[in-house]
Amino acid sequence: MATFLFEPGFFSSGPVHVALVIGAVSAVVTGVVGVFTVLRGQSFAGHALTDVATTGGSASFFYGLTPLLGFLGAGVLGAGAMDLVGVQRLRGRDIATGVVLGVATGVAALYLYLDTTKSATTGAAQQVLFGSIFTLDSSTIPVVAVLSVVTLALIASIYRPLLLSSLSADLAAARGISVRAVGLLFMLALAISVGLSSIAIGSILSTALLIGPAATSLRLTRSLRRAFAFAAVIGVAATWLGVLFAYDSYYWFPSSQGLPVSFFIVLLVFLAYVASGLHPIPRALKRARLDGHAAAAQRVR
Amino acid sequence: MSNGPVLDVDHVSVAFAGREVLDDVSFQVQASEFTGLIGSNGVGKTTLLRSVLGLQRIDRGEIRVNGAPLSRHARVLGYVPQKVSLDPDVPVRARDFVALGLDAHRFGFSRRTKDERQLVEQMLMDVDAERFADTRVGSLSGGEQQRILIAHALISQPSLLLLDEPLANLDPKSVEEVVSLLHRVAKDHGVAVLLSAHEMNSLLPVMDRIVYLTNGRAASGTTDEVVRSDVLSTLYGHHVDVLKLHGRVFVVAQPSESDVEIPEHSTLTIE
Numbered sequence: 001m002a003t004f005l006f007e008p009g010f011f012s013s014g015p016v017h018v019a020l021v022i023g024a025v026s027a028v029v030t031g032v033v034g035v036f037t038v039l040r041g042q043s044f045a046g047h048a049l050t051d052v053a054t055t056g057g058s059a060s061f062f063y064g065l066t067p068l069l070g071f072l073g074a075g076v077l078g079a080g081a082m083d084l085v086g087v088q089r090l091r092g093r094d095i096a097t098g099v100v101l102g103v104a105t106g107v108a109a110l111y112l113y114l115d116t117t118k119s120a121t122t123g124a125a126q127q128v129l130f131g132s133i134f135t136l137d138s139s140t141i142p143v144v145a146v147l148s149v150v151t152l153a154l155i156a157s158i159y160r161p162l163l164l165s166s167l168s169a170d171l172a173a174a175r176g177i178s179v180r181a182v183g184l185l186f187m188l189a190l191a192i193s194v195g196l197s198s199i200a201i202g203s204i205l206s207t208a209l210l211i212g213p214a215a216t217s218l219r220l221t222r223s224l225r226r227a228f229a230f231a232a233v234i235g236v237a238a239t240w241l242g243v244l245f246a247y248d249s250y251y252w253f254p255s256s257q258g259l260p261v262s263f264f265i266v267l268l269v270f271l272a273y274v275a276s277g278l279h280p281i282p283r284a285l286k287r288a289r290l291d292g293h294a295a296a297a298q299r300v301r
Numbered sequence: 302m303s304n305g306p307v308l309d310v311d312h313v314s315v316a317f318a319g320r321e322v323l324d325d326v327s328f329q330v331q332a333s334e335f336t337g338l339i340g341s342n343g344v345g346k347t348t349l350l351r352s353v354l355g356l357q358r359i360d361r362g363e364i365r366v367n368g369a370p371l372s373r374h375a376r377v378l379g380y381v382p383q384k385v386s387l388d389p390d391v392p393v394r395a396r397d398f399v400a401l402g403l404d405a406h407r408f409g410f411s412r413r414t415k416d417e418r419q420l421v422e423q424m425l426m427d428v429d430a431e432r433f434a435d436t437r438v439g440s441l442s443g444g445e446q447q448r449i450l451i452a453h454a455l456i457s458q459p460s461l462l463l464l465d466e467p468l469a470n471l472d473p474k475s476v477e478e479v480v481s482l483l484h485r486v487a488k489d490h491g492v493a494v495l496l497s498a499h500e501m502n503s504l505l506p507v508m509d510r511i512v513y514l515t516n517g518r519a520a521s522g523t524t525d526e527v528v529r530s531d532v533l534s535t536l537y538g539h540h541v542d543v544l545k546l547h548g549r550v551f552v553v554a555q556p557s558e559s560d561v562e563i564p565e566h567s568t569l570t571i572e
């Protein structure tokens with residue numbers, strides 16, 4: 001049975017190991033950051049950062065730098081720019097995000113064009129936009145690990161001020177919390193997590209890993225802690241299964257090169273989201289929902 | 302703590318784009334007293350409360366809390382904002398929301414101690430919220446959400462609780478419940494209350510003092526001292542009558558002056 005599911009060489013392949021480790025680590029970080037992104041209503045800002053990351057990634061290819069550096073550098077600069085243009089003010093938020101997104105996409109178009117005309121980097125567009133998890137070098141692992149730990153530590157250290165700021169900026173400010181500083185630190189965490197998922201599944205698709213597992217987990221639980229855990233688990237599961245299917249697909253279609261990992265990951269994330277909205281839901285979840293309904297009924301009375 | 306006023310608003314003016322919203326406003330709130338900040342929509346109640354919290358820059362005057370000038374009053378003030386729009390999908394239970402009132406300013410990810418968790422339970426009991434303590438805070442009704450916001454604001458044991466129109470979107474029964482609950486809890490916790498409202502009648506039974514705001518200016522004192530035809534006429538700048546009917550108060554502009562803006566409390570409710 002195992003040989004049916006796992007095509008030969010899956011467990012002994014070096015690129016697969018690297019893909020599994022980096023995929024899992026970035027999925028955990030992205031899942032946790034994604035929950036806050038959804039809570040804060042900053043999905044659009046998250047998506048804009050992926051476009052900014054595209055700019056950085058394509059530029060890094062042109063200048064012969066490692067893509068992770070480009071993804072991260074551009075993401076952090078983009079987060080800063082969005083803050084300056086006014087991402088903190090609710091009404092300014094979409095506008096600021098849109099402005100930065102527009103500029104970033106334009107510059108990305110330039111570098112992607114330059115990359116394709118420079119013979120050494122013709123594959124850049126594919127790699128930047130849709131990822132290349134099987135081509136990652138194992139030396140990337142420590143860098144990814146450090147960045148992940150830093151990001152998770154950052155989120156943990158600002159957890160409560162960030163949570164109250166996300167629920168009500170007014171309440172947080174009245175408590176003496178610097179809502180702007182907390183928001184900026186969160187944007188930093190967001191930029192790093194987008195960078196991490198960009199090297200795994202590509203900058204364009206990293207939105208899917210950021211928002212999908214988070215949105216799914218928020219449907220499934222009433223506890224915020226569990227929402228973080230679920231989002232991480234869903235992200236890791238989708239990534240691992242995606243890596244597995246992509247590897248296996250080399251054997252499904254021997255004539256072709258197999259199908260891209262990112263396609264499978266995004267598809268699985270989407271299926272999880274759809275499934276979370278389906279009935280019948282598992283019993284434990286149902287009971288939780290019924291409690292909610294009982295409370296609602298009491299309210300009406 | 303001194304035995305001076307908890308809050309001293311001293312000749313405060315606030316202007317937006319050159320328009321004075323608050324014009325030389327002065328009043329005090331005494332320890333453990335219930336003060337109503339009454340005025341129609343747009344007179345500057347929210348602006349005043351935000352000034353006290355340090356969220357709104359004031360152009361002139363001074364605001365002192367427990368005798369200390371405005372800098373960071375955060376820890377000694379509890380605040381229930383006018384609008385908190387909480388999404389029903391947010392997985393934060395009422396209980397968690399109250400607990401955030403205790404430690405939201407704290408960095409790091411420490412577990413709450415047993416004492417702290419007990420305090421949260423006690424607070425939930427004080428505001429009669431045990432029944433829906435485990436419901437998502439965003440899916441509570443308006444009245445239930447007010448209780449949770451009050452508990453959130455009170456749990457850090459402030460000396461002054463500021464509430465911005467907490468009764469505005471409640472049905473009459475919930476208004477009565479929230480008012481009597483506030484009165485009781487404030488007495489139990491020895492906290493002074495400054496509550497804004499555009500209608501004073503529901504507050505008459507519990508108000509120790511009133512701050513009546515109109516045209517950017519304020520009159521303050523006990524209700525008997527302030528809600529009088531002569532005092533309010535001076536404040537409005539035109540003649541108004543104060544009618545008392547079945548223990549309710551109505552401020553009515555003279556009907557002959559058709560161009561005069563009729564104060565909002567003049568709507569007579571027939572019951």
Ligand SMILES: Nc1ncnc2c1ncn2[C@@H]1O[C@H](COP(=O)(O)OP(=O)(O)O)[C@@H](O)[C@H]1O
Pocket residue numbers: 317318322340341342343344345346347348349
């Ligand atoms: N940030 C602001 N910028 C410009 N005008 C403002 C601002 N905040 C409030 N105002 C104006 O100040 C006046 C008082 O507003 P507010 O304090 O919200 O009144 P209230 O709470 O009594 O309804 C209103 O006319 C409002 O339009």
Ligand SMILES: [Mg+2]
Pocket residue numbers: 346347348383465466
């Ligand atoms: Mg207001």
